[in-house]
Amino acid sequence: MVFLLMGGAYLRSRIKQAGKWDQETIVSFFLCQYCSGEYLPIVEALGDRASIRVDVNQAWDAATGAKGCRELAAMGVDLIEQPVSAHDNAALVRLSQHIETAILADEAVATAYDGYQLAQQGFTGAYALKIAKAGGPNSVLALARVAQAAGIGLYGGTMLEGTVGTVASLHAWSTLPLQWGTEMFGPLLLKDDIVSVPLSFADGEVVLPQIPGLGVELDEDKLRFYTRQA
Template identity: 60%
Template sequence: MALTIEALSCWLVDIPTVRPHKLSMVTMGCQTLTIVKMTCAGGISGWGEATTIGGLSYGPESPEAIKSAIDGYLSPLLCQKTFSGVESLAETMNTSVKGNTFAKSALETAFLDALGKAHNLPVSSLLGGALSERLPVLWTLASGSTEKDIDEGHRLLAEGRHRAFKLKIGAKPLETDLAHALAIKAALGDDVPVHVDVNQAWDMTTALKAIPQLHDGGISMIEQPLALQERHNLIALSQRMPVTILADEAVTDSHAAFALASGGFTGAFALKIAKAGGPAQVIKLAHVAQSAGISLYGGTMLEGTLGTVASLHAWSTLQMRSGTEMFGPLLLKDDIVTTPLDYQNGQVKLPQGPGLGIEIDEDKLRHYARKQ
């Protein structure tokens, strides 16, 4: 299973979104994908992606910093070396480079893609084997307008593309946010699951006031209502509230997952390959959750198809009892793959074939790549 890495190339790829995407900390009109090509001995190439949200608005790694870490530190560390498998790659990166999990995720993805191609196996097989070839996928309603979100939700339900939705709140006054969320839930109906993502915007007092009202309105899952450092309060909310508390930013790696689980957290974990350091690393985090009886949810950093497929290969090997939100490619006006993902009937299909099972359109890559 060994591979020798000969060269690494990295691009920043800017693609407009189909509509403004409003979060509590930023409104996005464009997404930047950090794309990596790993060339290995024998003419095998693997592709990876690292994507964050709103530059530095979401977290400590920006697209520019991810590219800098790869070009300046990780590429010289890895090139011309042979790795027996993905764990030896991760060990080498983690020993010499601290943090920078987004950059490491792109490289681990590219390595798995190349390894799968070398052995004619899908990445899911390298991660333990797919349990399903289709996964549920919701859509985030985040235009910033209640009326537009309701219309968008009704249209997507009629088309059959999605059967569940997420709402972004936290940027506006509490009463405005509550009215917005409850109006959308009421308009979509009792049979359509809806949850809200607060993106760390509330304090404990606000959460205690807001969550019962959301629950009474039919919203059954609340994502990351508190700042990621407020671990004890997040645990307390999960134990006290009649809804599922979904930990996202608070679950950065398997150590953070263990801290929440051992503290008595009873909600669900949002997994993201970028936070964990790659598809193989996020499986370790998932196993911590499963051991504690914590449900799993497949989260997105609004990646393009490349990063989305890498996540899907990992999710396919797990029981994602709280669903997934791998809709990132649908938010983009274009992409850099030759064949788009198959979204229908509230599900997305896992690509088949060696490695990630997708091909990169290098003409589109060059077209959207940021000029230095």
């Protein structure tokens, strides 16, 4: 089983998708332009019943990011993802040091080297881990080790992979303390799948397969059906 080869220090039969929060109490949304005030009614209505996270998706420059992040923090948002360009580490570091709300670096950190560079500059938030972004399980775990050494939090991210990519991520995440949880919901968006037995999702958790390898078997008939010639 892959998670045993990776260490499995935090092995459980189920992997919590939402960390300490229940499935129904996480609200996340994209904020792609400066309009943070429009979300205040949502935050106020949910109160302390939900953890609210916002993905700005690199939409703000440094000045707008400083203003927007302060406003989101004042509203009670718990996590702000990549508010500025992935190429503006200086602004990202400043925000992490001066904004009360945690800042999540996503596009800014793909590899362990990226993580080291950002940590060396003084970043104090959290890193979004993604296997596809890092180039594989070993690479993403190397980034996680850098973050842990620097006291930076971890979040298990998704690039909306299907079941095979998702289960590879789950094996890696099972070895880590994810302070900000994870959201491996890619397979739930599929109308059909190429695996014989789908992953089991229930109550904000997904069961980690415990059969050899990644724990999933391809449905050869489905694979042939969906194969397209280049």
